[in-house]
Amino acid sequence: MSSQLVQPSEEYLWEQYEDRKQQDESYLVGMWTFLSTEIMFFGALFISYAVYRYKYPEAFYAGHEYMNVALGTINTAVLLTSSLTMALAVHFAQKRKRWMQIGMLVITMFLAFGFLGVKFVEYGDKFREHLVPGYNFEWNQANVNRLEASTAPINIIPSLKAGSLPADSAISHDAQMYFIIYFAMTGLHAIHVIIGILIMMVFIVMLVANHPSVRYHMPMEMLGLYWHFVDIVWIFLYPLLYLIPR
Amino acid sequence: MLKNHLFANAASSFAPKFDEIFFVLTALSVFFTVLVLSLIVIFAIRYRAASTIDRGKPITHNTKLEFTIIGFLSVVGLGVFFWSAKPYATIYGAPPANAQKIYVIGKQWMWEIQHPDGIRENDALHLPLGRPVQLILISQDVVHSFFVPAFKVKRDVVPGMYTSVWFVPTKIGKFRLFCAQYCGAFHSQMTGWVTVMKPKDFAAWEAAGGSFSEGGHETSMVQAGKALFNKYGCVSCHGVSTGMAPSLSNLYMSKVHLTNGSTAIADDAYIREAILNPTVHVPVGYQPIMPVFKDQLNEGQVLDLIAYIKSLSSTSLPQSPANSASNRSGTDEKVKGKTR
Amino acid sequence: MSVTQLENTIPESHPQKTYLNDGNTIGSWLLTKDHKRIAIMFLISISLMFIVGGWAATMIRAELVEPQGHLMSHETYNKMFSMHGIVMIFFFLIPSIPAVLGNFMVPIMIGARDLAFPRLNLLSWYLYIIGAGISLAAMLSGGVDTGWTFYTPYSSVYSNTHVTMTIVGIFIAGFSSIFTGINFIVTIHKMRAPGLTWFRLPLFVWAIYATSIIFLLGTPVIAITLALVVLERTLHLGIFNPAYGGDPILFQNLFWFYSHPAVYIMILPSMGVVSEIIPCFARKKIFGYNFIAFSSLAIALFGFLVWGHHMFVSGQSVYSGMIFSLLSFLIAVPSAVKVFNWTATMYKGRISFDAPMLYALGFIGLFTMGGLTGLYLASLTADVDLHDTYFVVAHFHYIMVGGAIMGFMGGMHFWWPKITGRMYPEKWAKIAAVITFLGFNFTFFPQFILGYMGMPRRYHWYPPEFQTLNILSSIGAAVLAFGYIIPAVYFIWSLKKGPKAPQNPWRATGLEWEEVPSPPPTHNFARLPIVEREAYDYEWMDGRDDSLSAASVAGGKGDG
Numbered sequence A: 001m002s003s004q005l006v007q008p009s010e011e012y013l014w015e016q017y018e019d020r021k022q023q024d025e026s027y028l029v030g031m032w033t034f035l036s037t038e039i040m041f042f043g044a045l046f047i048s049y050a051v052y053r054y055k056y057p058e059a060f061y062a063g064h065e066y067m068n069v070a071l072g073t074i075n076t077a078v079l080l081t082s083s084l085t086m087a088l089a090v091h092f093a094q095k096r097k098r099w100m101q102i103g104m105l106v107i108t109m110f111l112a113f114g115f116l117g118v119k120f121v122e123y124g125d126k127f128r129e130h131l132v133p134g135y136n137f138e139w140n141q142a143n144v145n146r147l148e149a150s151t152a153p154i155n156i157i158p159s160l161k162a163g164s165l166p167a168d169s170a171i172s173h174d175a176q177m178y179f180i181i182y183f184a185m186t187g188l189h190a191i192h193v194i195i196g197i198l199i200m201m202v203f204i205v206m207l208v209a210n211h212p213s214v215r216y217h218m219p220m221e222m223l224g225l226y227w228h229f230v231d232i233v234w235i236f237l238y239p240l241l242y243l244i245p246r
Numbered sequence B: 001m002l003k004n005h006l007f008a009n010a011a012s013s014f015a016p017k018f019d020e021i022f023f024v025l026t027a028l029s030v031f032f033t034v035l036v037l038s039l040i041v042i043f044a045i046r047y048r049a050a051s052t053i054d055r056g057k058p059i060t061h062n063t064k065l066e067f068t069i070i071g072f073l074s075v076v077g078l079g080v081f082f083w084s085a086k087p088y089a090t091i092y093g094a095p096p097a098n099a100q101k102i103y104v105i106g107k108q109w110m111w112e113i114q115h116p117d118g119i120r121e122n123d124a125l126h127l128p129l130g131r132p133v134q135l136i137l138i139s140q141d142v143v144h145s146f147f148v149p150a151f152k153v154k155r156d157v158v159p160g161m162y163t164s165v166w167f168v169p170t171k172i173g174k175f176r177l178f179c180a181q182y183c184g185a186f187h188s189q190m191t192g193w194v195t196v197m198k199p200k201d202f203a204a205w206e207a208a209g210g211s212f213s214e215g216g217h218e219t220s221m222v223q224a225g226k227a228l229f230n231k232y233g234c235v236s237c238h239g240v241s242t243g244m245a246p247s248l249s250n251l252y253m254s255k256v257h258l259t260n261g262s263t264a265i266a267d268d269a270y271i272r273e274a275i276l277n278p279t280v281h282v283p284v285g286y287q288p289i290m291p292v293f294k295d296q297l298n299e300g301q302v303l304d305l306i307a308y309i310k311s312l313s314s315t316s317l318p319q320s321p322a323n324s325a326s327n328r329s330g331t332d333e334k335v336k337g338k339t340r
Numbered sequence C: 001m002s003v004t005q006l007e008n009t010i011p012e013s014h015p016q017k018t019y020l021n022d023g024n025t026i027g028s029w030l031l032t033k034d035h036k037r038i039a040i041m042f043l044i045s046i047s048l049m050f051i052v053g054g055w056a057a058t059m060i061r062a063e064l065v066e067p068q069g070h071l072m073s074h075e076t077y078n079k080m081f082s083m084h085g086i087v088m089i090f091f092f093l094i095p096s097i098p099a100v101l102g103n104f105m106v107p108i109m110i111g112a113r114d115l116a117f118p119r120l121n122l123l124s125w126y127l128y129i130i131g132a133g134i135s136l137a138a139m140l141s142g143g144v145d146t147g148w149t150f151y152t153p154y155s156s157v158y159s160n161t162h163v164t165m166t167i168v169g170i171f172i173a174g175f176s177s178i179f180t181g182i183n184f185i186v187t188i189h190k191m192r193a194p195g196l197t198w199f200r201l202p203l204f205v206w207a208i209y210a211t212s213i214i215f216l217l218g219t220p221v222i223a224i225t226l227a228l229v230v231l232e233r234t235l236h237l238g239i240f241n242p243a244y245g246g247d248p249i250l251f252q253n254l255f256w257f258y259s260h261p262a263v264y265i266m267i268l269p270s271m272g273v274v275s276e277i278i279p280c281f282a283r284k285k286i287f288g289y290n291f292i293a294f295s296s297l298a299i300a301l302f303g304f305l306v307w308g309h310h311m312f313v314s315g316q317s318v319y320s321g322m323i324f325s326l327l328s329f330l331i332a333v334p335s336a337v338k339v340f341n342w343t344a345t346m347y348k349g350r351i352s353f354d355a356p357m358l359y360a361l362g363f364i365g366l367f368t369m370g371g372l373t374g375l376y377l378a379s380l381t382a383d384v385d386l387h388d389t390y391f392v393v394a395h396f397h398y399i400m401v402g403g404a405i406m407g408f409m410g411g412m413h414f415w416w417p418k419i420t421g422r423m424y425p426e427k428w429a430k431i432a433a434v435i436t437f438l439g440f441n442f443t444f445f446p447q448f449i450l451g452y453m454g455m456p457r458r459y460h461w462y463p464p465e466f467q468t469l470n471i472l473s474s475i476g477a478a479v480l481a482f483g484y485i486i487p488a489v490y491f492i493w494s495l496k497k498g499p500k501a502p503q504n505p506w507r508a509t510g511l512e513w514e515e516v517p518s519p520p521p522t523h524n525f526a527r528l529p530i531v532e533r534e535a536y537d538y539e540w541m542d543g544r545d546d547s548l549s550a551a552s553v554a555g556g557k558g559d560g
Helices: A020-055 A057-064 A069-095 A098-128 A139-147 A173-208 A218-242 B002-006 B015-046 B063-091 B199-207 B221-231 B234-238 B268-276 B299-314 B321-338 C003-008 C026-030 C035-063 C074-109 C118-141 C154-158 C163-190 C203-235 C248-282 C289-305 C318-346 C355-378 C380-386 C390-420 C426-453 C464-497 C538-551
Strands: B100-107 B110-114 B120-122 B124-128 B133-139 B144-148 B153-157 B163-167 B173-179 B192-197 B255-257 B263-265
Touching: A020 A057, A020 A173, A020 A218, A020 C163, A020 C203, A020 C248, A057 A173, A069 A098, A069 A218, A098 A173, A173 A218, A173 C203, B015 B063, B015 C318, B015 C355, B015 C380, B063 B163, B063 C318, B063 C355, B063 C380, B100 B124, B100 B144, B100 B153, B100 B299, B110 B124, B110 B299, B120 B124, B124 B199, B133 B144, B133 B153, B133 B299, B153 B163, B153 C380, B192 B199, B221 B234, B221 B299, B268 B299, C026 C035, C035 C074, C035 C118, C035 C390, C035 C464, C074 C118, C074 C163, C074 C203, C074 C248, C074 C390, C118 C163, C154 C203, C163 C203, C203 C248, C203 C289, C248 C289, C248 C318, C248 C355, C248 C390, C248 C538, C289 C318, C318 C355, C318 C380, C355 C380, C355 C390, C355 C426, C390 C426, C390 C464, C426 C464
Parallel strands: B100 B133, B124 B192
Antiparallel strands: B100 B110, B110 B120, B133 B163, B144 B153, B144 B173, B173 B192, B255 B263
């Protein structure tokens, strides 16, 4: 870091800290501690995933066949790219290049919106295919479509009422569990993406206004850590949900 | 009454083991509590601020002593652990071959008991003295817990899952039955009585169709299951060589190959699942055409059906006592895996 | 300004600039970033919650005097014990010592001007208030009847009460815990005064550090688990409902993964308080500092590995039961090490018996009993019978009331002069401490016997043979109530009428006593202190005091 760019150490120093070094380190430790909490947050869902995948391996396999792997892969690429641009934003924050920061953040935000857009399309497909648990889940309907090709005497299957609650429709709850987990995990992740976008918006506004607190590079580093975390969670979600081996 | 409860109320094979461990733990607890409290009192008096006793060379640490204490307590703890693990593993494990199976269904807020010979009791359980009994428990709704303090025995009754516990009643009498897991408004009234009778009296009670209890029933579980089997039209597909569905004779504890490529052992838990949610348990060579019975059968009826399906296996076997006993123990070992 | 000067010039009449009179508007409190004011706001809020929870407990004990109590219906009784549990655990015990005494003392003890993130600290309080408000509104407007354990599928499908709203409140308050934990960890790591190495830290700070680890790693798990219960209720999903393929045992696993460590959230800070009080009133360096410090960490970490001992009879596999039982026996060891070290500290001490010491001694006695009865429940065979009986109720009240609240009360008395600048009436405090100890044992010891006799917990009506012991317990509860009402009265009284407290009334070591006036100024330290001695150096302090009093013959003891 070139020394002429660094402001006098008293600037941007909160009164509870002795010096900037202490403040910078406190920010970092604080963020990492927060991320450890976040890991446990997702951890409960990962454990649920593990339990039910172990319990219903074939239903999870069947459920994952309704995933759009192409869209999932695109989203993975989008999110990875956004991590790169976020890393660049942090880099330019350290170099105190304001407009480059703004540029990188805008790209990151654009990619994040892209991610959400793809997710929106995927969720929409699930709604259309009656695969949303608690709303319109009809697993047998999907099965029926497949069975029509075969010669099975399907007329014995009890008739299904569309939109009925799972409690009174004849569903395979095992496959429903896959979709519950799918929506819970990707939903919680999407909430994190949205929060990230909101924070990025605030940063962009503050950067454009040249607000003093974003002249200090640590806030941007915090945002960067957060965004990389969101990215890493997806790196785990993608294979677990989209790429289940037989 | 208090005295009666504190001492000499061991009414099951498990209770004396509990008592042993309980009293050893109590002895340990009293020892350590008295030790700590008396040290505190002695130090408090001896080293009170006003006393002029010699306080020379105070010590601030003693690593060796600390590690000795850590080691000593760990050994004591491990000892008690190993000692107390075995009776636990025994009663929740496989029962002896001659154990009588009795089915317990918990529902808000009553206990339904089904004896294999068809006697049904509500909030009451009659047992013969001295014969091992295995309870197979399942809940119709929320989590309950089957608790007989005199037997020192407790087992949670969980929806969707068979649990089991076995013991030998060793004392004649009438003992309280509680629900120990909070289950809603009338949790504290989900109680009943367990009556342990002399084998002779029990036989008489059984012969009278359990007339001492309410809700006595003439038909055995197998017969009731057969009736259900006909009533719900199971027979039209699962009957002899219809080709629509697999035959159920000799199904119990056999290996089933499913269309999804996996195999399963057709134990109680599997059959229950296959009745309630057949679409995920389709055997190779058949279509998923069986209706879902989840909302049509209660847990008691499912148990009846399982009993009937089991009977389809044993009827084809020569019915000698030795044979059936070994058969039972063999199945129980496998059941253990599923009915946790 | 040297320590000696401060002690010799007690400014009795001279009005000091303190955190208390630094702005008197409501806004100066509600928007404060001062950790001390936030601690006071937490103290007031949790005290109100304690009153609510205590009221529910009173109703429960009153109802249980009769085998078929008729003060309330079954539904009301169930709501009452649920409210008692939820309020006392989530809104009183968990924030009690960390958010009040920890918030106030940790920065001062480590020589910092504030916590690392003061605004986050204020946010913690607001989240707590919002969460507590929502839950309390739910419980008072219609109630919730699931018990504090929210076992599925009862909570997710069968209960018709305000489960969702209550959970939302707990969820929000959970973030309060998380943020408090982050603040403590960063502050303790990064903001210690020069010379204050890890092994010179007061043991209270170690305890709060260990507690914060549990806050961080445990709270999110219960948050997401309860959120899933809400989803199950509102959207009819089946995550924990076997009717849809869910596993109710999974809920129990996830729930206890937090809720067992939560017990250590409650007891560890109390242990920290006791580790402060005992050396002070024994005038002696604490015995085995390192062992007490590391046992706190050991408890925090092992605490995450024993949750399954709540599920020995639930249908989890016999082998998991064995592993959890083994680990549960082992986690008793670090607690026993602490008890040993506290007792050994008294050896060759110069012991006086002011109220904080009485509470600390009471803590050791009750915690020892609570811990030992925990072994019964860790033992697989004994737990088969004792699980979910009053034995369990008695055991965890010995830990949470006999342990955590005794420690909290001890700490409140110990630091009251520092927090408010006023002394409480010592005689009344001693009386209250003794009443609390006796009343507590009177209330909860009979419950051990009830549990052994087989009385299940959460029973509204019970068989008549249990009545005698229940009456005893209820009488004890009335005595215990006095043990809490008396301090409430004299604490409030002392705010106006109590004698002004000197800087260091107990002649205790620690930066909060040696370097900071009572009550402290807004930024704690005029100049950051440099620490040159280990904690609890009472031999040094008493030696210095003797030379001081010898020098000033006329003055006598300035701080008695």
